[in-house]
Amino acid sequence: MSRSGPDRRDERVAALDRRILSLAVPAFGALAAEPLYRLVDTAIVGRIGTDELGGVAIAVAVLSLVVGGSNFLAYGTTQRVANRLGAGDATGAADVGVQATWLAIVIGLTAVPVLVVSARPLASLIGADGEVLEFAVTYLRISAIGVPFTLVALASEGTQRGASDYRSPLVVLVAANIVNAVVEIVLVFGLDLGVAGSAWSTVVAQVLAGTALWVRTRSITATASSARPRWSQMRPLVAAGRHLLLRVGAMLAVFTGATSIAARIDPPTLAAHEIALTVFLFLALTLDALAVPAQTLVAEELGRSGIGAGTVNRRVVRSSTRVGIVLAVVLAAASPLVSRVFTTDPAVISRATVALVLLAIVLVPGSIAFATDGSLIGAGDYRFLGRAAGGLPRRGRPDRGGRGAVTVVGDRRHLARPAHVDDAARRGEHPAGLDGAPRETRLIALHRVGEGSSTHGQHPRTAPTERRTTQMNRTNETNHVRHEESLAATDVIDAASPSAPAAGSER
DSSP: OOOOHHHHHHHHHHHHHHHHHHHHHHHHHHHHHTTHHHHHHHHHHHTTOHHHHHHHHHHHHHHHHHHHHTTHHHHHHHHHHHHHHHTTOHHHHHHHHHHHHHHHHHHHHHHHHHHHHTHHHHHHHHTOOHHHHHHHHHHHHHHGGGHHHHHHHHHHHHHHHHTTOOHHHHHHHHHHHHHHHHHHHIIIIISOOHHHHHHHHHHHHHHHHHHHHHHHTHHHHTTOSOSSOOHHHHHHHHHHHHHHHHHHHHHHHHHHHHHHHHHTTOHHHHHHHHHHHHHHHHHHHHHHHHHHHHHHHHHHHHHHTSTTHHHHHHHHHHHHHHHHHHHHHHHHHHHHHHHHHHOOOHHHHHHHHHHHHHHHHHHHHHHHHHHHHHHHHHTTOHHHHHHHHTTOOOOSSTTTTTOOOEEEETTEEEEOOOHHHHHHHHHTOOOTTOTTSOHHHHHHHHHHHHTTSOOTTOOTTHHHHHHHHHTOOHHHHHHHHHHHHHHHTTOOOGGGOTTSOOHHHHO
């Protein structure tokens, strides 16, 4: 006896929730492990002195501008690798991973001498002076050595996430944090190296993590068409990075500005700010554990047909909001105890406690923002993310210019053309990843790929389809879009429920 429509829909949603959870758990560990470097440094250096902790806060603010600004190496790579794998293009996915690694190396090697030479003026610009300035310069110059390895780790993580391998980053980063903690205790307290010992321990951990993660990506990038750097293949990632850099830059500008203001008040306020900011970054990345799977799942789905992306977004937002509420309540209640973990200075504890309560208040709206951010990255709408973060007015539709298969994100029609469709259109080939979609979805997508370009020289399969598509009137296209939106409310990606019957057979 066949099951009713609502029962099948509930089973699919449950299957999707299980897959999101299966990716979110290791993502939680990996993302939470990244700021543990900073948590360990803050906790250990805070035991040395307030000036030392203030110096680390200044140095970390500078390093965050570099590393945070390079997060597109992870996010952009995740989206592009997952999109190509969803379309069945393993070679294209491998090429993305290889070129992302090369781009990370180029950026990292460029950043090292800049940070070493400009350490003092940068720290002074933020507001450090006296002993705080000296400690900041020491930490910053040593930590600069680990930047290339950190960026390679970001690119490698993006490649692995795109392939739905969330376990490898978790194992590597947890091991690296254990190494960091052990080495730091020995160098800071055993050898009495102070702030320098803290910086060197972090560098050791970053070198090990970056190397291990790169080695793990070899199984994914083995089928790449070339192991050499190719600017033509790096350029799309750089373009995505331009918009994501505006997004990250807007957030880092707030963080850095707050650090600068705190530095100009007094050392206890700066130290309290460092504690609050460290806890914020830890909890924010914990919430991001639910957003990162959305990047992979939405991109995979768009690589196939675009159906189900809206369902992924809604489920992720709902889960993230619930987690945000729980974290907010726990943090607000435990704020006095959390402050005492990092310092014994009463002045710092009082200031940090107030800051942590304010942080708890913004966690709930922040959880919604993080989840939606992940879905938009998976859809490749970097332009909107950049303009929204920068407070710039939105111009027209997302990815204007006739881009993409139609999907639904946040109950709104969202147009986002998968990257492999872009590439196929430029080469005049049949776009991969659309064959499994309903006929109306393929026609709409192919029609938009063909907008603004000639059919001359296109693949023989594509040209007739596009000629038929261009004859569709606006009423028919609107009906197709509405039909697809109704499908998106119940359809879930194939990977979420491999045993479920096809959507077309159910209807």
